[in-house]
Amino acid sequence: MAPTTSLTLTYFDFAGPAEPVRMALAMTGQPWEDKRVSFSEFPALKPGLPNGQLPILEVGGKVLPQSGAQLRYVGKLAGLYPEDALEAALADAAVDSVGDNHMKLAPTVQQKDKVQQMEMRQNLVRDFLPTWLGNLEKALANAGGTYFAGGKLSIGDIAVVARLVWLKEGSLDGIPTSIVDEYPLLSALIERVNAEPNIAKYHQERSETTNK
Ligand SMILES: N[C@@H](CCC(=O)N[C@@H](CS)C(=O)NCC(=O)O)C(=O)O
Numbered sequence: 336m337a338p339t340t341s342l343t344l345t346y347f348d349f350a351g352p353a354e355p356v357r358m359a360l361a362m363t364g365q366p367w368e369d370k371r372v373s374f375s376e377f378p379a380l381k382p383g384l385p386n387g388q389l390p391i392l393e394v395g396g397k398v399l400p401q402s403g404a405q406l407r408y409v410g411k412l413a414g415l416y417p418e419d420a421l422e423a424a425l426a427d428a429a430v431d432s433v434g435d436n437h438m439k440l441a442p443t444v445q446q447k448d449k450v451q452q453m454e455m456r457q458n459l460v461r462d463f464l465p466t467w468l469g470n471l472e473k474a475l476a477n478a479g480g481t482y483f484a485g486g487k488l489s490i491g492d493i494a495v496v497a498r499l500v501w502l503k504e505g506s507l508d509g510i511p512t513s514i515v516d517e518y519p520l521l522s523a524l525i526e527r528v529n530a531e532p533n534i535a536k537y538h539q540e541r542s543e544t545t546n547k
Contacts, residue, residue, distance in 0.1 A: 340395030342367040344405070347374065350506070352402035352437070353390040354497040355430075358528075359409040359490060361537035369541075406430060410490035417485035425484035429491025432471060433498045439463050440507065456509035464510070468518050471495060475520045481527070488531065495521070496528040 344360060346353035348371040360367040372380065372389070381387050385400040392398075392405040399405055410416035410426075417423045439459055446452040475483060483491035499521060505512045515521055528534060 341393070342409075343370055343393040344368070344390055345370040345372060345380075345393070346390035347372060347377075350497060350501050351390075354501070355433075355490065355494040356390060356392065356402055356405045356409055358493045358497060358534050358537065359406055359413050359415055361533045362413040362415055362488075362493075362531065363409065364413075364533055403430065403434075406490050406494065410493075415488060415490045415493065417487075417489055419485060422485035422489075425478065426489040426491035429471070429474065429483040429489075430494040432467070432474075433494045436467055436498055439467075443507065443509075453509045456507065460510060460514070464514060468515065468521065472518045472520050475524065480520050482524075488528065492524060492528055496525050499525055500529070 342360060342363075342365070344353060344356055344367065357369060360369075377389070380389075384391055385398055388400065390402055390405065391400055392408070394408075399408065407416055407427075415426075417426055443452055443455045443459070446455060475481075478484060479486060482488055483495065499515050502510055503512050503515055503525075515525070529538065
């Protein structure tokens, strides 16, 4: 990868949409800053953010909003975005499937009534999540079983693995941590991606801190 200017990713101290970007940044093999801000610091930052939201990626003097754009950009730096247009679209499709997951799960996080929240999650565990996981397992099988696009690691694999790990960590009450276990290709993908030396090093360095 060609050396680039300084890279700073700013987000809260949990996974969210920033985690795939962090993993991709780790894969560049170049120095980058993993800046994590507290909720109490955020109001002061908000007016200065392009969309009033995090994550932002600062590239030299430029500020890039939107985690999807950040992931594709860093993916290109790290050699994680296929050159072939169709393979790139397949990597994007895997990334977008994580967006589908977010659209379904986010309202359950916003629901503050615990009983209703659990009911919403039970419905997702029964209907949406098995379909979502099954479709991903099939997409991976159709791509040869190892990676989602181009026969090599891409931002698609990284985005999916970040979301699967988050689910498996028990980040959301009511979503069983075993939910991915019956999907052998996805389970193997998690192992494969997390065994990438740069990603393993990133996780190791983060292991002492909150990273949910
Ligand atoms: N489409 C944006 C969404 C970013 C977003 O929703 N950020 C949330 C945290 S996950 C945020 O900054 N919320 C605070 C606010 O909107 O005031 C992206 O993917 O980067």
